[in-house]
Amino acid sequence: MDNLIDIKGVSHAYQTAAGPLPVLDGLNMAVPEGEFCAVVGPSGCGKSTLTRLVAGLMKPDTGEVWLHGELVKSPRKTVGMAFQNPVLLEWRTILQNVILPLEIVAPSMPKAQKEARAHELLDLVGLNGFANKRPSELSGGMRQRASLCRSIVHKPDVLIMDEPFGALDAFTREDLWQTMRDLRAQEPFTAVLITHDLRESVFLGDQVIVMSGRPAHAQYTLKVDLPADRTIESLYTPEATEMLHILREQIQIAQGRAPEVH
Numbered sequence: 001m002d003n004l005i006d007i008k009g010v011s012h013a014y015q016t017a018a019g020p021l022p023v024l025d026g027l028n029m030a031v032p033e034g035e036f037c038a039v040v041g042p043s044g045c046g047k048s049t050l051t052r053l054v055a056g057l058m059k060p061d062t063g064e065v066w067l068h069g070e071l072v073k074s075p076r077k078t079v080g081m082a083f084q085n086p087v088l089l090e091w092r093t094i095l096q097n098v099i100l101p102l103e104i105v106a107p108s109m110p111k112a113q114k115e116a117r118a119h120e121l122l123d124l125v126g127l128n129g130f131a132n133k134r135p136s137e138l139s140g141g142m143r144q145r146a147s148l149c150r151s152i153v154h155k156p157d158v159l160i161m162d163e164p165f166g167a168l169d170a171f172t173r174e175d176l177w178q179t180m181r182d183l184r185a186q187e188p189f190t191a192v193l194i195t196h197d198l199r200e201s202v203f204l205g206d207q208v209i210v211m212s213g214r215p216a217h218a219q220y221t222l223k224v225d226l227p228a229d230r231t232i233e234s235l236y237t238p239e240a241t242e243m244l245h246i247l248r249e250q251i252q253i254a255q256g257r258a259p260e261v262h
């Protein structure tokens with residue numbers, strides 16, 4: 001399988017008033033086409049910086065970021081992004097919000113076709129019937145579902161998500177994990193998910209990369225050997241429990257703490 005994302009020896013430091021702040025140091029990471037890569041790591045280790053590099057929103061000091069065989073040098077239209085705060089536009093309906101990326105990426109597409117595409121996705125995430133509502137009329141979980149539709153409506157090469165479920169309560173979050181699993185089955189895409197939730201990383205990831213403390217490199221890669229149609233119950237199997245133990249141990253190492261013995 002070809003790698004859709006290839007990050008090769010990336011190092012980066014931010015210039016701050018107190019001097020350079022090295023954030024990434026020799027980061028290597030590869031995500032094959034169609035794979036879901038979850039990234040976990042200590043707070044402030046550079047996970048969001050990594051998403052900006054993949055989206056072409058900034059360039060690394062050294063090293064290379066490749067996307068679909070092309071060196072990333074500027075912002076990419078073929079990247080979909082979803083964040084913790086969905087930022088839907090209140091003066092637009094949910095349908096009009098979902099269509100937004102198509103207006104930018106495919107301005108000549110007929111309006112009816114854009115709307116049909118948005119309806120298709122809203123159906124998939126269980127939001128049919130809410131297409132003509134305003135964002136404020138929806139719950140937080142529903143807004144995040146709409147935001148997911150918006151981030152993949154233009155069939156991006158890669159979907160980058162930075163803590164998209166972080167603000168949701170635990171049960172809504174589990175619902176969204178399942179929505180994401182079902183979306184992937186219908187609409188295969190390559191994804192990078194930044195998360196602080198180890199269960200989320202195991203439920204959604206094909207691989208989980210643990211970043212070290214700052215300046216960060218890829219400290220550990222876990223292949224998630226669970227079936228693609230995994231359920232929340234899959235997280236309670238001995239295999240998943242073992243994976244969660246390993247990840248927890250790796251996070252403790254990344255935080256510079258001695259791992260607890262299990």
Ligand SMILES: Nc1ncnc2c1ncn2[C@@H]1O[C@H](COP(=O)(O)OP(=O)(O)OP(=O)(O)O)[C@@H](O)[C@H]1O
Binds near residue numbers: 014015023044047050
């Ligand atoms: N534009 C910037 N200028 C200066 N420093 C920055 C900038 N962006 C981020 N930083 C710093 O770089 C470090 C890494 O930030 P980043 O947001 O990538 O980490 P993170 O792993 O996503 O953090 P968290 O887990 O807390 O969300 C932090 O110390 C942050 O304060």
